[in-house]
Amino acid sequence: MIHTDALVIGAGPVGLFQVFQLGLLGLKAEIIDVLPQAGGQCIALYPDKPIYDIPGVPLCTGRELTQQLLVQAMPFMPADAPDAPSRNLHLGHMVSELRACADGGFQIETDKGLLIQARAVFIAAGAGAFVPRTLNLPGLAEAGNVHHFLHEASGTTAPWAGQHLIIHGGGDEALSAALSIARHPDLAQRPARLSLLHRRDQFQAEADLDAAVRDLMAAGEINLIVGMPTEATVDDGLVTSLQILGTDGQTRSQPLDHLLIRLGMSPKLGPLSNWGMALERKQVAVNTASFESSIPGLYAVGDINVYPGKKRLLLCGFHEATLAAHHAAAALNPDAPQHLLYTTTSPLLHQRLGVAK
Ligand SMILES: Cc1cc2nc3c(=O)[nH]c(=O)nc-3n(C[C@H](O)[C@H](O)[C@H](O)COP(=O)(O)OP(=O)(O)OC[C@H]3O[C@@H](n4cnc5c(N)ncnc54)[C@H](O)[C@@H]3O)c2cc1C
Missing domain, CATH: 3.50.50.60 (FAD/NAD(P)-binding domain)
Structure with missing residues (x-):
């Protein structure tokens, strides 16, 4: 007390x-x-x-x-x-x-x-x-590799460093997170693979943010996944993949190491x-x-x-x-x-x- x-x-x-x-x-x-x-x-x-x-x-x-x-x-x-x-x-x-x-x-x-x-x-x-808006899929709330905030603690390694990180969202929060993670000045803190998951190939973000993320996509530093997550596979307390319904009506499995949900507050x-x-x-x-x-x-x-x-x-x-x-x-x-x-x-x-x- x-x-x-x-x-x-x-x-x-x-x-x-x-x-x-x-x-x-x-x-x-x-x-x-x-x-x-x-x-x-x-x-x-x-x-x-x-x-x-x-x-x-x-x-x-x-x-x-x-x-x-x-x-x-x-x-x-x-x-x-x-x-x-x-x-x-x-x-x-x-x-x-x-x-x-x-x-x-x-x-x-x-x-x-x-x-x-x-x-x-x-x-x-x-x-x-x-409170961050989240993705309501069974098993996600308890999963240890689902995040809502950027890793800010100095002197420690980002949980997704050297791994595959999917960022979910298409607004300012998601794009600015993608930009700061992709451009992290310490290369060792960056993920090995960075994907942005959004329901369509159009963002609702500030024009300069949109343009900066599009540049990184063109350079192959950010991979865009278009679709809606419909199910999560959770194994031993960790999400291992998302089932994603694409705009073509097909559902595909997308493996991942970490999921960062950035849908606003x-x-x-x-x-x-x-x-x-x-x-x-x-x-x-x-x-x-x-x-x-x-x-x-x-x-x-x-x-x-x-x-x-x-x-x-x-x-x-x-x-x-x-x-x-x-x-x-x-x-x-x-x-x-x-x-x-x-x-x-x-x-x-x-x-x-x-x-x-
Ligand atoms: C887009 C936008 C632009 C703005 N521009 C301007 C501007 O140009 N000029 C201007 O004067 N104002 C502006 N405002 C308004 C200004 O931001 C607010 O008036 C100001 O943030 C209010 O400050 P606050 O500390 O009262 O509340 P907040 O900034 O809302 O902070 C409250 C904090 O309390 C925390 N909290 C609440 N309940 C609990 C709890 N039970 N336990 C723990 N934590 C809790 C919340 O998480 C939050 O961090 C703008 C607002 C927006 C949305």
């Missing part, structure tokens, strides 16, 4: 900024996301698309914004080594239960059994937990709807002075909340996280003076940021 001041559910842009704001106010936070990477929609839905309306940042992509938010929050998300993950960032965990504790605060549990007790909880869950509100706070159309109703939900100490910020005039924009989420942090700091430390301090001039904030001279 981890004991902390604050728990942030969702490591999207607003959740990351929430950790930063809490840190400035001297509150320690743990942060959880079901995805294997921080960044929420910015990473899962539009990593390479431009954002033009962040104040003071004329242009950045979803990936760049996430990177900057992580760098900004770093004083409050320490890691054991420069490349190591932050100790208080728990990725790949879905928060499944939230209970109020008799002596105040909350206890949460994830689907992987992580238990955290926090004095305040900040729900920054966006449209819900991002869909958000699932899931467990949140059972936690007892007032909801309006599947969003958490909040008070705009504090961004607290109907349950004291349980805050909701970013796309997950609703209030009169709500706009689902990044800068609105950042504002909400700031006010929620100030409210929580006052509520958790009622005897401490609550002066507004500037990062520009406050020695205390400089000390917390690790920039004190």
